[in-house]
Amino acid sequence: xxxxxxxxxxxxKNQPFYxxxxxxxxxxxxxxxxxxxxxxxxxxxxxxxxxxxxxALYWVEVGAAPSDTxxxxxxxxxxxxxxxxxxxxxxxxxxENEAQRRFDAWKQEHESKMSNIKRxxxxxxxxxxxxxxxxxxxxxxxMAAKVAEKRAAEAAALAAAQKEAEEAAAAAAEAExxxxxxxxxxxxxxx
Numbered sequence: 001x002x003x004x005x006x007x008x009x010x011x012x013k014n015q016p017f018y019x020x021x022x023x024x025x026x027x028x029x030x031x032x033x034x035x036x037x038x039x040x041x042x043x044x045x046x047x048x049x050x051x052x053x054x055x056a057l058y059w060v061e062v063g064a065a066p067s068d069t070x071x072x073x074x075x076x077x078x079x080x081x082x083x084x085x086x087x088x089x090x091x092x093x094x095x096e097n098e099a100q101r102r103f104d105a106w107k108q109e110h111e112s113k114m115s116n117i118k119r120x121x122x123x124x125x126x127x128x129x130x131x132x133x134x135x136x137x138x139x140x141x142x143m144a145a146k147v148a149e150k151r152a153a154e155a156a157a158l159a160a161a162q163k164e165a166e167e168a169a170a171a172a173a174e175a176e177x178x179x180x181x182x183x184x185x186x187x188x189x190x191x
Contacts, residue, residue, distance in 0.1 A: 002026075005059060005066035005074070007040060008033065017041055020051060020070060022059050035059070040073055046117055051077055061086070081106055 002025040009030060011017035018040040021033035037059070038051030056079045060066070066074055074080055085099035 003034065003064040005037065005064050005070045007067065007069055015043065020073065022064055045121055046114060049073055049077060053077065053079065057082055078103065078107060078110065
């Protein structure tokens with residue numbers, strides 16, 4: 001029986017979520033499996049992987065062939081590094097303590113890289129939000145300036161129209177006042 005370490009797809013449409021499983025190579029993708037090793041969520045940045053390290057290492061050491069994606073995930077989690085270090089211990093190249101020290105150093109470096117990636121992503125998202133807010137503020141200020149200019153023009157036009165109306169009313173009143181004495185003057189002689 002050829003055992004494979006592979007991914008079983010779960011989740012919704014366009015929202016994949018995978019279980020990392022050990023299964024018979026002839027079994028369907030989402031069918032029966034021998035053991036579930038962990039989960040893989042590719043939608044987060046960086047991708048979230050929860051894996052039972054000891055069981056994954058056991059299956060890799062006994063010869064379970066991983067799929068390409070599963071191999072990349074196991075390599076990323078350090079399973080293949082630990083297999084390599086255990087091979088060095090078996091050959092007598094270094095001791096078990098040295099192998100564990102090397103693995104711990106790698107793990108610490110790997111975790112610091114991942115935390116730096118998360119921090120950079122958070123900083124980039126924060127900077128992007130700040131840029132969008134500044135751009136939106138500039139657009140809002142430009143629109144407010146246009147509205148203020150339009151209202152000022154409308155107010156000036158209204159003031160000019162009122163002034164013209166007042167001048168016209170004053171001119172009409174003057175014309176009436178000028179016509180009224182003239183009419184009185186014409187009416188008086190007629191009497």
